[in-house]
Amino acid sequence: MLALLDKVSSNRGEVAARIISVAVAVVACATAIWASWYWVALLAAWAAVSSSGRLLQRRAESRDEPLWSRLEDAWKQLKSGELEQGMVETREVLLSAKSDRLRAAAAEQLAWEWLLAGDVERAEAQLRMAPASYRPSQLIRGAIALRGGDAKEAVKLLEEVVAKEPEVASVHFLIEAYIAAGRLDDAVACLEGNELAGELLSLTVSLVVDSLRDAGRIEEADRLAMTRQ
Numbered sequence: 055m056l057a058l059l060d061k062v063s064s065n066r067g068e069v070a071a072r073i074i075s076v077a078v079a080v081v082a083c084a085t086a087i088w089a090s091w092y093w094v095a096l097l098a099a100w101a102a103v104s105s106s107g108r109l110l111q112r113r114a115e116s117r118d119e120p121l122w123s124r125l126e127d128a129w130k131q132l133k134s135g136e137l138e139q140g141m142v143e144t145r146e147v148l149l150s151a152k153s154d155r156l157r158a159a160a161a162e163q164l165a166w167e168w169l170l171a172g173d174v175e176r177a178e179a180q181l182r183m184a185p186a187s188y189r190p191s192q193l194i195r196g197a198i199a200l201r202g203g204d205a206k207e208a209v210k211l212l213e214e215v216v217a218k219e220p221e222v223a224s225v226h227f228l229i230e231a232y233i234a235a236g237r238l239d240d241a242v243a244c245l246e247g248n249e250l251a252g253e254l255l256s257l258t259v260s261l262v263v264d265s266l267r268d269a270g271r272i273e274e275a276d277r278l279a280m281t282r283q
Contacts, residue, residue: 072109076102114152121147125160132167141167158188165194174201191215197227205234220248226258233265241265242278 055074059067079102086095128143144167148160161184168177177198181190196211208231215224225248232241245254245262259278266275 068112069109072105072112075105076109079105111153115155118151118153118156121150121156125156125163129163132170137167137171141171154185154187157185161185161188162190162194165190165198169194169197169201172201174198178202193224193227196224196231200227200231200234205231205236209235209237216244216248222254225254229258229262233261238265238269238271242274245278 056067056071059071061067063070079098083095083098083102086092086098124143125147128140128147131137131140131143141164144160144164148157148164151157151160161180165177165180168174168180177194181194181198184190192211192215196208196215199205199211200208209228212224212228212231216228225244229241229244232238232244241262245259248254263275263279266272266278
């Protein structure tokens, strides 16, 4: 039903399909009870509850659509250095959200903001306050482990992230985790061998260069600094 309605309504058939599903399930449940088919009635009732829950969630997501742009604006404020204002905006979105999807996204963004503010405990607490169905991304978990002093766990989580989808942020955190774990050679290899190496922030390069110099590897540090200018 969903596939059929999506085809005739330009992928807007989910609400109608859920309503039809609930109606059919209710009729089936009533008929099964009348016929004393109690197991069938139980299955039909479960189908009705499942479709009703998804229908309510979909409607909540529709009401949340204007809030997504506010969440994006809050992140832009954060990136421009307006951390406090971005956190205020993110909290307002979190409190106004009707759907679990938006609440999860706002909770993770607020956790990032607390982490960037240097408060690891509040970042962890924020993730625990997210919807029960939400699973934090491995990137935020790895970053929290790193900032919390568990470099070994951070490396484990961030290596998986970079292996699946290397991005500037994940590569930076992995390099920082390698250095914190005393694996300087791995940090250098990650910087030199990653496809995003040319896009990495100067902060990342400086971190590796300074670590090499601290370790007495001056020539290697100078060579790396020259190649990344």
